[in-house]
Structures are given as structure tokens and as C-alpha cells.
Amino acid sequence: MENTSKAMIKARNVNVYYDDNHAIKNVDLDISSGTVTALIGPSGCGKSTFLRCINRMNDSIPSCRITGSITLDGQDIYDKTIDVVQLRARVGMVFQKPNPFPKSIYDNVAYGPRIHGFARNSAELDEIVFTSLQKSGLWDEVKDRLDTSGTALSGGQQQRLCIARTIAVNPEVILMDEPCSALDPIATAIIEELIEELRSRFAIVIVTHSMQQAARVSQKTAFFYLGEILEFGDTSEIFTNPKVEKTKDYITGRYG
Amino acid sequence: MLISSAAYFIGRRKALQSVQGDVRQLHSLPGHYGWFSAMTSLLPGMIIILAWIIFGPVIIDNMTLASLAGLEGGEKIQSLSDFDRAIYLNDIHNLAVGDATSRPVTESLTFAAQYYQRAQQDIFWIFSLSAVAISALAATLGIRKISPTMRSRNILERLILSGLALCSLLAVLTTVGIVSSLIFETLRFLDHVSLADFLLGLKWSPQTALRADQVGSSGAFGVIPLFAGTLLITFIALVFAVPVGLLSAIYMTEFASRGARAVFKPLLELLAGIPTVVYGFFAALVVAPFIRTSGDFLGLEIASESALAAGLVMGVMIIPLMSSLSDDVISAVPQSLRDASYGLGATKTETILNVIIPSALPGIVSAFLLAASRAIGETMIVVMAAGMAANLTANPLEAVTTVTVQIVALLTGDQEFNSAKTLSAFALGLALFTITLILNFIALKVVRKYQEQYD
Known part of the structure; x- marks a missing residue:
């Protein structure tokens, strides 16, 4: 399960349009392995849209048009030869609202490995489910009830189940779209710890509305404003010494 | 109907007058008082009309039959079985509207038909007039009761509630009626054929003989x-x-x-x-x-x-x-x-x-x-x-x-x-x-x- 390959995503001059609405303007961003990159900014500034570009979740929106290039390990992910299914196996995603399948906990985690044919037999599948749940810190809580429905868990447990489900596919990058916005502070703290642990094995991109969360979990921060990245740099740098006035206003809570 | 709508306006006016046009002193909106008066007149009227629709024909029939008792051959009718009497009545109805009858038209039948027609008209007028009269009476009583402190809104709410309940009751009763008619007729059917034969029989040919000596008499x-x-x-x-x-x-x-x-x-x-x-x-x-x-x-x-x-x-x-x-x-x-x-x-x-x-x-x-x-x-x-x-x-x-x-x-x-x-x-x-x-x-x-x- 150890992930040794250094995922490196390079976004260059990315523009996204929804019909006539220019949602993302000339965004350049580098995402490196072993790092948590936080995307912050006021609502509607294009953070989530950009996040969804990275694993092409916007493909299913008919009015959405993308220009520019996003490369994963030097390969353009919008190239015609790229299979979007394989891309999504390499770039997993955790959503804002916990969305476990209405299946058993075991089947939730086993879903990805099954459709990708990772396990040759049930023992291997058991192993994948075990390690994924353990890494997401859920194993001790659910080991006795793997066959109960995933929807019966608490909100925080559901979100960790979703993370386990994503890990089980063994991606290189995990995209998290406000993973804690539907959770209470205790569940949030657990997830944040989890993100910190996962950092060593995956490149993580997290969209968040909480400044404190961005400061706590990320090493790099990008500040989005009206579809542009106004500032990108080390988190410590941005939060202590922002170079752009708007960034400063936003993180000190003057607006947003 | 006319009386009810008149009652609406009178009731509303009276409510307003009683507080000299200051709506806030009224317990309910003026319209509520209007509706209250309209309802007090409409409901008794409607009950009368409903009663007429349900009981009217029965009353007329009985009166017609009673009138025949005085005539020659009237004795015979009293002694008829329920079934035959129903047929006799049917003939009277048919003759009254000019349709064909199942028996030769006798003097007594003509008499009965004429009597039936007259009775129908009389009863119609009696009921209509009494409906109007009772509506008007109820309206007056209702309007007299109106005062600023009367809780007409609450009364109206209760009326609406019972109206709604009545409608749902109707749907339920229809279902109950259909099911029970099915069940009763089925029970009568089971007098003829045993349940086991019905549920487990492998042959379906529902021809029963009209006469006992007919071929294939057993269905x-x-x-x-x-x-x-x-x-x-x-x-x-x-x-x-x-x-x-x-x-x-x-x-x-x-x-x-x-x-x-x-x-x-x-x-x-x-x-x-x-x-x-x-x-x-x-x-x-x-x-x-x-x-x-x-x-x-x-x-x-x-x-x-x-x-x-x-x-x-x-x-x-x-x-x-x-x-x-x-x-x-x-x-x-x-x-x-x-x-x-x-x-x-x-x-x-x-x-x-x-x-x-x-x-x-x-x-x-x-x-x-x-x-x-x-x-x-x-x-x-x-x-x-x-x-x-x-x-x-x-x-x-x-x-x-x-x-x-x-x-x-x-x-x-x-x-x-x-x-x-x-x-x-x-x-x-x-x-x-x-x-x-x-x-x-x-x-x-x-x-x-x-x-x-x-x-």
C-alpha cells in the first residue's frame, strides 16, 4: 500500500467557463506530494470548481468548458488518450457531505477495489478493507459491525468511511471539498489529525472555509478571489505575512 | 343560496355596525361573521334538500299505494309480496312519465299514476318552501347572535374541519360499501357452491340449467x-x-x-x-x-x-x-x-x-x-x-x-x-x-x- 511515486500536479493557465460565466481565470498552481495544499477564499470564488477540474468531475456538467492545461506527472489529464476512469483512480475525492453508499461498511470500502479488480481473492480484499479502515482511524470503531449499513454511522464516522473508501483505491492525490463543513468540532479534529497522518503517503488538496483549519492542516495555501489566485505560498507565510491586501482582509475576517 | 348570500352581507354589516366600523374590536374578521351567517342558513336548508332526495320518493310511493287502498282492487295491492309491489310501483312510475308498462293499463293504474304525478309536485313544493323558510329562519337566528365578542372564526374553523372530515369519511364509506357488497354477495354465492369447489376446482363452466331436466345442468x-x-x-x-x-x-x-x-x-x-x-x-x-x-x-x-x-x-x-x-x-x-x-x-x-x-x-x-x-x-x-x-x-x-x-x-x-x-x-x-x-x-x-x- 505504500505510495512511493511523487505525484506532481501542474496547472497552467487554466480557465473554466460555465456557458458565459468565466468561473476560473488563468490559474497556475503546483501541487506536490507529501503536502497538504489548502484552497481558501470567499464563496463562489472557484475553489471547488478548480478542485473538480483536477479529477475531471466537471466532465458531467454539459455547460462547463475548460482551457489551459493540468498535468499529472507530466501528462495532460485533458488529453484525449487519458481514460478518465483511470485518472479518477489516481486522483480520489472526498465530498462536502458524507455520502456513503447505502451498503454495508465493508462493501463501501470494497467498492473501489472491486470495480478496479485490485484484489485477486477475498483474503486480499479483506486486507485492503482492513488497512484502509485502519488508516482512516475507523477500524477500532467498526470492526465488529462491518456488515451494518454505512449510512447508520455518525456524520464524522461516515466522512472517515468515505476517506477510507477513497484510500482503498490507493490514489496518489486526494481532493477534499470542505470535508468538515457538515461535522461538529470533535469530528473535525479527528479528521484533521487524519489528514496530517495521510500527508506522508498522498498529495492532499483541501478546500476549506475555515481559516483556522487551513492554518492547522496545510503547508501550502492558495487564496482564490473571483476566479483568480491572488496569492499562493507557504501557509505560515500567508497567514503571518500576506503580501496582497485582499488576502490580509480575508484571513483577518474583514470580509468574506 | 340567495338567502345565504344575503345572510353573508347582513351578518357582515351587523358585525361592523356593532363596533361602529372599528374592526379591531371584533373577535374575528368581518368576513368570518358573514360566513357564519351564510353557513347557519345554508346548512339547515341543505339538510332539508338532502332529506327530500333520500326520503321523498319513498314517501310519495307510500302515499300512492295508500291512495289505491280506497279504490277497487286496492286490497289486492296491500296483499302483494314485496317483490311484486316493487314491480307494480315501477309500472306506476313508468306510466307517470309516459313509458311502456309491463301490464295492461287499468283504471286503477291510471289513477295511481296521476296521483303519483300530483304528489310528486306537491311534495316538491312543500320541501322547497320549507327549505327556504328554514334557511331564512336560521339566517335570522344566526344574525341575531352576532356580537363583537362572538368567536365566529373558531366556529367557522370547526365547520371547515367537519366538512373536510366528511369528505374523507365519504371515501372510506365508499370503500367499505363496495367491499361489504362484495362480501355479502360472495356469501350468497357460497350457498350454491362450496368454498373448496370454488377455490380448488379445475373446471370453469358457469352454465346453470334454467330447468332441472336440461342437459349440462350442473355448472x-x-x-x-x-x-x-x-x-x-x-x-x-x-x-x-x-x-x-x-x-x-x-x-x-x-x-x-x-x-x-x-x-x-x-x-x-x-x-x-x-x-x-x-x-x-x-x-x-x-x-x-x-x-x-x-x-x-x-x-x-x-x-x-x-x-x-x-x-x-x-x-x-x-x-x-x-x-x-x-x-x-x-x-x-x-x-x-x-x-x-x-x-x-x-x-x-x-x-x-x-x-x-x-x-x-x-x-x-x-x-x-x-x-x-x-x-x-x-x-x-x-x-x-x-x-x-x-x-x-x-x-x-x-x-x-x-x-x-x-x-x-x-x-x-x-x-x-x-x-x-x-x-x-x-x-x-x-x-x-x-x-x-x-x-x-x-x-x-x-x-x-x-x-x-x-x-
Whole structure:
């Protein structure tokens, strides 16, 4: 399960349009392995849209048009030869609202490995489910009830189940779209710890509305404003010494 | 009506006057007082009218019969049996409106008819006038009661509540009435034929002899061939409609572009609007001959009225039902589940098979059950396409018959009302009703379970 390959995503001059609405303007961003990159900014500034570009979740929106290039390990992910299914196996995603399948906990985690044919037999599948749940810190809580429905868990447990489900596919990058916005502070703290642990094995991109969360979990921060990245740099740098006035206003809570 | 509307305005004015136009001193809005007065006058009037509709004819009939008692031959009428008296009355009614009568017109009959006509008019006026009078009286009483402190709003609310309750009671009572009439007639039927013979008999030929010496005087009332036919046709219809309906629903929700959906969906739902008679002759004139010729071609002998033809056309009929119900439940699967599956790198097919269909399964099952109960209850297509012969067969190429078709056959034409033949229709109806009731009940249960899952 150890992930040794250094995922490196390079976004260059990315523009996204929804019909006539220019949602993302000339965004350049580098995402490196072993790092948590936080995307912050006021609502509607294009953070989530950009996040969804990275694993092409916007493909299913008919009015959405993308220009520019996003490369994963030097390969353009919008190239015609790229299979979007394989891309999504390499770039997993955790959503804002916990969305476990209405299946058993075991089947939730086993879903990805099954459709990708990772396990040759049930023992291997058991192993994948075990390690994924353990890494997401859920194993001790659910080991006795793997066959109960995933929807019966608490909100925080559901979100960790979703993370386990994503890990089980063994991606290189995990995209998290406000993973804690539907959770209470205790569940949030657990997830944040989890993100910190996962950092060593995956490149993580997290969209968040909480400044404190961005400061706590990320090493790099990008500040989005009206579809542009106004500032990108080390988190410590941005939060202590922002170079752009708007960034400063936003993180000190003057607006947003 | 006029009095009520007048009462509305008078009541409203009086309420306003009593507080010198200051609405705030009134307990309720002026309109409420108006409605209160209108209702106090309307309700007693309506009760009178209702009483007239229900009891009027009985009163008139009794008066007419009583008037005949004084005449020559009147004694005879008093001594008639209930049944004959009903026929005699019927003749009076017919003569009064100028229709043909079943017996020669005698002097006493003419007299009775004239008396009946007069009585009808008299009673009508009496009731109308009393209705108007009572309305007016009630209106005056109601208006007199109006004062600023009267809680007309609360009274009105209670009236509306009881009106609503009355409407729902009506629906319940209708059901109870239908079921109990079915049950009573079935019990009468069971006097003629034993329950075991009915439920387990293998032969259906409901011909009872009119005279005891007639050939074939013993009818057979075995219900099994009928239910076998029903199940066979329903099965064929479902085998055809369920996959087509379900797959088209999946196409509509998951693949079709907005434009295609806008065209296909109304077209599919148009199928639901075609009267079943039209389906019936489509089955009899197009599908059945087609099946027969293709059967000939393959060297199979197929009756021109076959279960297969009826089943197929019935399948076409329930496709829209199946499809639009499945469409609803599939659309109800949250988008977040689709996203989750796609986010893990699942293809569209994998997502549909592994996530969407399992999530929507309870809904699909209930759609299936509703489609089945619709198919079981369908009559017209089967009458026209599958024939009337009660064969006990599993061969879809032969003519079969269904429960509903037999009910139609039993009750059309002139029938004695208390023969086993006619009564058996009620027993069949009850059996059918029980089956569809159970199916609907299961379907509702399943749907309820499904709803709990996402709320």
C-alpha cells in the first residue's frame, strides 16, 4: 500500500467557463506530494470548481468548458488518450457531505477495489478493507459491525468511511471539498489529525472555509478571489505575512 | 343560496355596525361573521334538500299505494309480496312519465299514476318552501347572535374541519360499501357452491340449467383456470414490460440529454393516455394475426386469440407506468452517491449497476408490484385478444381467459340476479380485489421503507 511515486500536479493557465460565466481565470498552481495544499477564499470564488477540474468531475456538467492545461506527472489529464476512469483512480475525492453508499461498511470500502479488480481473492480484499479502515482511524470503531449499513454511522464516522473508501483505491492525490463543513468540532479534529497522518503517503488538496483549519492542516495555501489566485505560498507565510491586501482582509475576517 | 348570500352581507354589516366600523374590536374578521351567517342558513336548508332526495320518493310511493287502498282492487295491492309491489310501483312510475308498462293499463293504474304525478309536485313544493323558510329562519337566528365578542372564526374553523372530515369519511364509506357488497354477495354465492369447489376446482363452466331436466345442468365453478389465465397473461406482460420500462427509465435519467428527454418522456407518457379499448383492438387486429402468421411460418399452430398477444399488448400498456415510476425512484437517488462512485473511478455502467439500482431497488420493486396489480385488473385487452375459453394451460399460444373477462361475461346480458352464475361474479371480484389489495399493500410497505432510507 505504500505510495512511493511523487505525484506532481501542474496547472497552467487554466480557465473554466460555465456557458458565459468565466468561473476560473488563468490559474497556475503546483501541487506536490507529501503536502497538504489548502484552497481558501470567499464563496463562489472557484475553489471547488478548480478542485473538480483536477479529477475531471466537471466532465458531467454539459455547460462547463475548460482551457489551459493540468498535468499529472507530466501528462495532460485533458488529453484525449487519458481514460478518465483511470485518472479518477489516481486522483480520489472526498465530498462536502458524507455520502456513503447505502451498503454495508465493508462493501463501501470494497467498492473501489472491486470495480478496479485490485484484489485477486477475498483474503486480499479483506486486507485492503482492513488497512484502509485502519488508516482512516475507523477500524477500532467498526470492526465488529462491518456488515451494518454505512449510512447508520455518525456524520464524522461516515466522512472517515468515505476517506477510507477513497484510500482503498490507493490514489496518489486526494481532493477534499470542505470535508468538515457538515461535522461538529470533535469530528473535525479527528479528521484533521487524519489528514496530517495521510500527508506522508498522498498529495492532499483541501478546500476549506475555515481559516483556522487551513492554518492547522496545510503547508501550502492558495487564496482564490473571483476566479483568480491572488496569492499562493507557504501557509505560515500567508497567514503571518500576506503580501496582497485582499488576502490580509480575508484571513483577518474583514470580509468574506 | 340567495338567502345565504344575503345572510353573508347582513351578518357582515351587523358585525361592523356593532363596533361602529372599528374592526379591531371584533373577535374575528368581518368576513368570518358573514360566513357564519351564510353557513347557519345554508346548512339547515341543505339538510332539508338532502332529506327530500333520500326520503321523498319513498314517501310519495307510500302515499300512492295508500291512495289505491280506497279504490277497487286496492286490497289486492296491500296483499302483494314485496317483490311484486316493487314491480307494480315501477309500472306506476313508468306510466307517470309516459313509458311502456309491463301490464295492461287499468283504471286503477291510471289513477295511481296521476296521483303519483300530483304528489310528486306537491311534495316538491312543500320541501322547497320549507327549505327556504328554514334557511331564512336560521339566517335570522344566526344574525341575531352576532356580537363583537362572538368567536365566529373558531366556529367557522370547526365547520371547515367537519366538512373536510366528511369528505374523507365519504371515501372510506365508499370503500367499505363496495367491499361489504362484495362480501355479502360472495356469501350468497357460497350457498350454491362450496368454498373448496370454488377455490380448488379445475373446471370453469358457469352454465346453470334454467330447468332441472336440461342437459349440462350442473355448472362448474372452479376458479383455478381463470387465475392461471390471469397469471399467465400478467407474467407475459411483466416479462415484456419490466425490462423495457426499467431500461428506458435508466436511459432517461442517466444518459439522455436534456433535449432527448424532453422529447421521449412525453411520448412515453402518451402511451399511458391511450384507452385500453384501443390497445384491445390493436391486440386483436394487429398483434394477434401477426403472431399467428409468424407462428405458421415457424410451423407452430397458434390460436388467433392467444395469451401471448394479450400479454404483449398489456406489456406495452404498462411500460409507461413501470418506466415513469422507476424514473422517479432513480432520479431520487442523491447525486452525491453518483459523484462518490465516479470519484472512485467507476464507469457509468458500474455506477448504475452497483450504486444506483441497489439504492433504487425498493422503489423499483414497488413499481413492479403496482404494474403487476394493474395488469391483473386489466380487462379490455384480454376480452379482445385472449378470448373467453377457460383453458387450464401454461402454453402462451392458446386462448385463455382471465378473472376480469369472466366477470364481464357473467354480468352482461339478461341475468337472473340470484343464480349461482351471476353471484359467482361477485366471488371472482372479491378474490381479485384481495389479490390486488395485497400487492398494493406490499408495494406501499416497500416504498415506505425506501423513503426512510434517505430522509
